[in-house]
Amino acid sequence: MSKVKYYYDSDTLSYKKIELKKSRKIGIAFLSIAGAFLAGFILLIIYLNIPQLETPKEKALKRELENMKLQYGLLNRKMDQIQEVLANVEDRDNNIYRLYFEANPIPEEQRLAGFGGINRYQDLEGFDNSKLIIESHKKLDVLTKRLVVQSRSLDEIVSLAQDKEELLASIPAIMPVKNENLKRMASGYGWRTDPFTKVRKFHYGMDFSAPRGTPVYASGDGRVTRADNRSSGYGRHIRIDHGFGYTSLYAHLYKYNVKRGQRVKRGDLIGFVGSTGRSQAPHLHYEIFKEDDRINPLNFYYGQLSAEEYDQILKQSQQENQSLD
Incomplete structure (x- = not known):
C-alpha cells in the first residue's frame, strides 16, 4: 500500500493531501515496469553466462x-x-x-x-x-x-x-580267445589255400587254433543277433551287433554260452571252440563286419597288444599258408 503524503497550508493553517498529477502517475508506473523488465533481463544474461549457477535438482x-x-x-x-x-x-x-x-x-x-x-x-x-x-x-x-x-x-x-x-x-578291440604267447593264430586275413579244395582263395577272417572247449570271449559290448548253425560253412556260430555299424562273428563253435537277443560286455564268455561246419580241425574262425564289408580283425587288437606284440602277430598273419576252414 503506497504512503499518503501531506503538506501544511499556512493560509488555512491545516494539512492537505498532496495529489499527484495523472501524467506523473503513468510515468512512474511505466518506469517501474521498465525497471522490472530490465532487472529480469540482466539477471537472465547473468544466469546464462554463469553455468556454475545450478539449481539443486539440476x-x-x-x-x-x-x-x-x-x-x-x-x-x-x-x-x-x-x-x-x-x-x-x-x-x-x-x-x-x-x-x-x-x-x-x-x-x-x-x-x-x-x-x-x-x-x-x-x-x-x-x-x-x-x-x-x-x-x-x-x-x-x-x-x-x-x-x-x-x-x-x-x-x-x-x-x-x-x-x-x-x-x-x-568296438571289437580284443582277441576272442586268450592268446598270451601269441601262438594260437593259425591263419590271417587275406589270400590263403583252401584246406579242402587246395585252391587259393580269399580268407575273410582270422583262425585261432585251440583245443575243443577253449573259452571264446566277446570282443566288444553289443547284442547277440545270432547263435545257431544255419549259415553255410560256419557251423555253430555267434554274431554280435556292436552298434555303430560293427558286427563280429565267431564260427565253428562246440557250444554256446549265450542266446539270441542277449546283451554282452567285452570279455564276457559267449561260447567254446569246436570244429563244426566246414572246418578241418578245432579252431575259432573270427570275422569283423563294418556295415556290409568284412574287414581285417587285426586292426582292432589295440585293446590288449603292445606295439611289439602287434608287430609279431602282424608278421604271423601275413604268412600265406593254408587256412583251417
Whole structure:
C-alpha cells in the first residue's frame, strides 16, 4: 500500500493531501515496469553466462548422468573381458574338443554374426549419450549370441563324448580267445589255400587254433543277433551287433554260452571252440563286419597288444599258408 503524503497550508493553517498529477502517475508506473523488465533481463544474461549457477535438482540430475556414464564405461570394460575369455573358450572348442570328436569347427562368421533387418536400437537414438548406450547394447547382444552358439556347441560335444565312450566300449578291440604267447593264430586275413579244395582263395577272417572247449570271449559290448548253425560253412556260430555299424562273428563253435537277443560286455564268455561246419580241425574262425564289408580283425587288437606284440602277430598273419576252414 503506497504512503499518503501531506503538506501544511499556512493560509488555512491545516494539512492537505498532496495529489499527484495523472501524467506523473503513468510515468512512474511505466518506469517501474521498465525497471522490472530490465532487472529480469540482466539477471537472465547473468544466469546464462554463469553455468556454475545450478539449481539443486539440476545438480542431482547431473550427478546421476555422470554416474550412468561411469557405469556404462565399467560395463563395456567387463564385456570386453568376457569377450576375451569367451574367445579363448571358442578357440579351444574349435581346435581341441570338436577336432577330437571329429566335428566340424564352427565358422567365426557364424559366431560373430550381428543382427540384420530393422533398427533394433531406434528407441535409444536422439539423446546426448545415445552412441555410448547403443554401443553397449550392441556388444551385449553379440556377446549373448556368441554364448548361445557356444552353449549349443558344448551340448553337442557332451553328446559326442557320450557316443565316443559308447563307441570305444562297443568296438571289437580284443582277441576272442586268450592268446598270451601269441601262438594260437593259425591263419590271417587275406589270400590263403583252401584246406579242402587246395585252391587259393580269399580268407575273410582270422583262425585261432585251440583245443575243443577253449573259452571264446566277446570282443566288444553289443547284442547277440545270432547263435545257431544255419549259415553255410560256419557251423555253430555267434554274431554280435556292436552298434555303430560293427558286427563280429565267431564260427565253428562246440557250444554256446549265450542266446539270441542277449546283451554282452567285452570279455564276457559267449561260447567254446569246436570244429563244426566246414572246418578241418578245432579252431575259432573270427570275422569283423563294418556295415556290409568284412574287414581285417587285426586292426582292432589295440585293446590288449603292445606295439611289439602287434608287430609279431602282424608278421604271423601275413604268412600265406593254408587256412583251417
